[in-house]
Amino acid sequence: MVSRNKLDKKTLDKTGILSILYQTGFSFERMQAPSFALSLVPGLKKIYGDNEEEVCDALLNNMDFINTEQHVGSLLVGLVLSMEEAGEDRTLIKSIKTGLFGPLAGFGDAVVWFTCLPITAAIAASLAQEGSILGPVFFFAFWTLLSFARIWIVRLGYNLGANAVSSISKNAKYITKAAGILGVTVLGAMIPNYVSVAFSEDLVLFGTVGVQSIFDSILPNLLPVAMVAMTYSLFKKKVNIVVIILLIIALSILLTFLGWM
């Protein structure tokens, strides 16, 4: 019988800080596996004490493929530690972790990458374009705060246990949808704010009517919307991003060469 120590708050908080380095050693084959195992080290050392064999065996059990959103990764680290501490069967730990990382990744991506990033980037960019250093300062402060929030996320994963984390992943669909609504609204607002394209004032029809003023009278910011619609449909058609960027550069050069823009 292997003896197990209880985890204390200090060890859990150390784990939270270490999990800021999550994704170290990333590779296409196992993705985040090495860093998931790395995050477990302080906790396992506490649980098994000097029994380094047991620590290494537990780590080996966590060297399988895993790819999830990085903050969600911290939640699973806390969960796995609570199960190791309770002496759960390793196959069970592995299958619970493997079953959860996919659904939780969708939730994490929706909240962090598709909501927090566009909104913080939009706010920081508008401040920066006015020449204010507050833009990047705000941006950095937000993400630093979210990095250290992993201390709390690890605690959450540890305290909730497997059943509760499963129920989070069930509830996640509501939050994912709400985050999507927020993200998409802001995205709509960003189109007129950040895409700037207009025909040259010198480009006129019949000698008097400016082409751009025709577009403006139909709908302000029609050209920026058209540009986003174009890139969107090209992405939907699986056109390579580099081709799209080069296409835009070529088109812009052609239009300025003709004196249209």
Added chain:
Amino acid sequence: MEITLFQGLMLSLLAFVAAWDKRWESFFLFRPIMVGTLAGLILGDVTTGLKAGAIVELSYLGLLTIGGTVPPDPLMAGMMTVVIAIRSGVSAETALGLSLPFALLMQWFVIAEQSLASVNNKYLENALKERKLKKFIRLVFLPDTFMTLGYALITFLSVYVMQDAITSFVSAFPEWLSNGFSIAGGILPAVGLGLLLTVMVNKDNWPFLIIGFFAMTTLNVGNVLPIALIATAVAYLIFLRDKKQDEIKDLVENNGGGESDGI
């Protein structure tokens, strides 16, 4: 403006630190708005750094590493846009287009590194089987040590060693060509936004795209924050409604099951 050896070294140090953070995706120092501002600071022109960083940030907004895919490199795009804009005296929009080859170079570098790092997993497992914990920890950090040093080296070569070559290449451009790049810089954020749309928009939430666009075009708010606040309120109401609806549905179904033999 000539880039001094000291500035070149500082920029490669910045690339080294930001590359570690790019691996972790923690402090978001690797995003163009941060790299651009800090590069501007090192080169003594924060205003250009801020402005160029903002433009690159928006263009690379949708280019995320979701699910292990590798997009053109945002770190290097932010770095080179600011360096080219300040060193060669072109507009930030023009410099954005010219930074693309460097962003692509780093994309290929990262793909190669993440493929090679797969070999490391075998050694990691062997270290654990031999019960050598310290060796395991060292090996976890090994591939990214090479990766981040690669970023530092390539940055140094691009910003310091090649600076004259890049500048004479850029200054040989006729006016219509650099104007064309400048126009492209205004349109390129559409790439970032279009790509985000493909992952975010679905049949339930597309009306909010129109609402957001309409609010920005008609309300004179100048910043997306007020619109984000209204959207948060609406999203919360919809969150409550959906949850309630499913609870009622569950309740009805459970009751239906209980009474099935009674009716």
